[in-house]
Amino acid sequence: MRAAWIIAKNVIEESIRKKEIYVLFILSIAMMSVVAMASFFSLTGLVKYFIELSFLIITYITVIIAVVVGARQLPVELNSRTIYPLMAKPLKRSEFIIGKWLGTSIISTFCFLVFEGIFIILLFSKGSSVSGILIQGIFLHILQLMLISSIVICLSAFMTNAANVTVSILYFILGHWIGKAISDMLDKCGTFLAWILKSINYILPHLDYFDLSKKIVHGWPPVPAWVIITVTIYAVVYISIFLLIGTLKFQRRQL
Amino acid sequence: MKPVIEIKNLHAEYRVGREKTVALGGISLRTYKGEIFGFIGPNGAGKTTTINILLGFMYPTNGNAVIFGEKSSSIRNRFRIGYLPEIAYYYPFLTPFKILTMYGKLFRINKTILNNRIDSVLATVGLTEKKNTPIRNLSKGMSQRLGLAQAIINDPEVLILDEPNSGLDPIGKREMRDIILDLKNKGKTIFFSSHQLSEVELICDRVGIIDRGQILKTEKLDQIVGKIDTKQTLLEDIFIRMIKDKRA
Numbered sequence: 406m407r408a409a410w411i412i413a414k415n416v417i418e419e420s421i422r423k424k425e426i427y428v429l430f431i432l433s434i435a436m437m438s439v440v441a442m443a444s445f446f447s448l449t450g451l452v453k454y455f456i457e458l459s460f461l462i463i464t465y466i467t468v469i470i471a472v473v474v475g476a477r478q479l480p481v482e483l484n485s486r487t488i489y490p491l492m493a494k495p496l497k498r499s500e501f502i503i504g505k506w507l508g509t510s511i512i513s514t515f516c517f518l519v520f521e522g523i524f525i526i527l528l529f530s531k532g533s534s535v536s537g538i539l540i541q542g543i544f545l546h547i548l549q550l551m552l553i554s555s556i557v558i559c560l561s562a563f564m565t566n567a568a569n570v571t572v573s574i575l576y577f578i579l580g581h582w583i584g585k586a587i588s589d590m591l592d593k594c595g596t597f598l599a600w601i602l603k604s605i606n607y608i609l610p611h612l613d614y615f616d617l618s619k620k621i622v623h624g625w626p627p628v629p630a631w632v633i634i635t636v637t638i639y640a641v642v643y644i645s646i647f648l649l650i651g652t653l654k655f656q657r658r659q660l
Numbered sequence: 661m662k663p664v665i666e667i668k669n670l671h672a673e674y675r676v677g678r679e680k681t682v683a684l685g686g687i688s689l690r691t692y693k694g695e696i697f698g699f700i701g702p703n704g705a706g707k708t709t710t711i712n713i714l715l716g717f718m719y720p721t722n723g724n725a726v727i728f729g730e731k732s733s734s735i736r737n738r739f740r741i742g743y744l745p746e747i748a749y750y751y752p753f754l755t756p757f758k759i760l761t762m763y764g765k766l767f768r769i770n771k772t773i774l775n776n777r778i779d780s781v782l783a784t785v786g787l788t789e790k791k792n793t794p795i796r797n798l799s800k801g802m803s804q805r806l807g808l809a810q811a812i813i814n815d816p817e818v819l820i821l822d823e824p825n826s827g828l829d830p831i832g833k834r835e836m837r838d839i840i841l842d843l844k845n846k847g848k849t850i851f852f853s854s855h856q857l858s859e860v861e862l863i864c865d866r867v868g869i870i871d872r873g874q875i876l877k878t879e880k881l882d883q884i885v886g887k888i889d890t891k892q893t894l895l896e897d898i899f900i901r902m903i904k905d906k907r908a
Contacts, residue, residue, distance in 0.1 A: 489743075490750065
């Protein structure tokens with residue numbers, strides 16, 4: 406794991422030198438400020454409105470960061486040929502994949518925590534406080550970022566940077582609706598199609614399990630601990646599966 | 661004498677779409693401890709493919725490559741090998757010090773020892789003054805020297821050099837040659853791939869000539885030159901004659 410950590414540190418060092426993170430950073434802070442100011446002039450439900458939009462902005466921006474950073478890792482290493490001196494060192498291909506995932510997860514989580522910090526400061530300025538469900542929402546979104554990072558790193562072993570970004574962003578959008586959409590469709594289709602849909606439903610990870618935004622906006626009490634533990638196990642299992650698939654594909658690949 | 665590098669009946673194919681191209685058609689060769697083995701051939705002969713298989717970047721379709729008696733690309737072997745790629749690109753945002761630190765850590769070298777070794781290898785390749793300059797600001801020749809520095813950071817027993825003179829000016833070539841000879845004097849085994857025959861002639865003990873994925877000859881340099889011509893002949897003349905005869 407030490408070798409994976411060395412690779413992760415390199416991902417972090419490279420990412421903080423790229424402009425795209427700073428652009429997304431400024432963009433999201435600007436959007437949150439606009440939302441904060443707009444809600445200042447409103448009278449009814451201003452905090453709910455602020456929380457909902459801010460959480461949406463933070464979620465999308467941090468997922469875009471995870472996808473953009475993760476998708477370029479393997480293709481850029483191959484195109485720039487930096488992978489050759491690296492893979493000649495005592496570094497397993499599995500450690501390379503895990504390191505890339507770890508670095509992507511750390512960068513996206515760090516950005517998320519900074520955004521959340523700003524969000525919480527703005528929340529305090531509106532006289533609101535940090536609720537238990539908000540803490541749980543933050544934790545689950547970190548898990549979601551780690552899961553998406555594993556999907557992106559896995560896909561980078563199969564496809565180009567641009568294709569990976571497109572597929573991953575699409576999956577992030579659809580992944581929140583997949584369970585509901587499939588259960589709605591099940592009643593209207595034949596046995597064979599229903600079987601295929603059910604299989605898809607079981608195979609693909611449901612990103613809606615990581616989304617507590619509605620509950621946060623409406624001030625629900627924290628969800629039971631067993632739910633959080635189950636979702637954590639769910640995320641760990643899927644992350645392991647995606648990293649395993651990515652590693653197996655990368656191990657077979659001729660450099 | 662036990663060989664350090666042993667390649668047996670190595671076959672490799674490339675697939676472009678549905679078409680197969682044979683890159684290596686069953687090559688065999690051996691490299692012994694302390695020698696500089698020149699692996700020479702025209703462009704596209706199979707030199708880099710052979711090196712890629714030795715390092716585990718590619719998989720052979722048949723045959724095997726062994727270093728120190730075990731699979732050449734094993735993690736254990738990589739602790740004992742240094743590799744300089746033909747076209748050396750390194751993370752442009754890092755400095756020579758940082759990249760050597762990163763590679764050194766992959767070799768699990770202790771921090772104090774690593775810092776001393778970085779100073780030592782940078783001095784060897786003449787990059788001490790560029791220690792903290794971002795790699796993007798280094799010239800091609802300096803990048804090639806950095807390539808050699810990263811190849812020797814682990815004090816390897818075997819060095820695999822793929823076209824080490826690529827992009828170097830005459831002074832750089834001379835310095836590279838001196839470094840390689842110095843490494844040989846320290847007992848390192850060097851697998852030297854090149855198509856610059858004048859360089860090979862100056863430093864190699866034995867040569868293997870490869871063309872179109874086939875080994876044409878593997879012999880001591882003085883024997884190869886002496887056998888073919890009674891007069892002293894340049895390796896370049898012999899090389900061209902061999903390739904032409906084979907292709908005729």
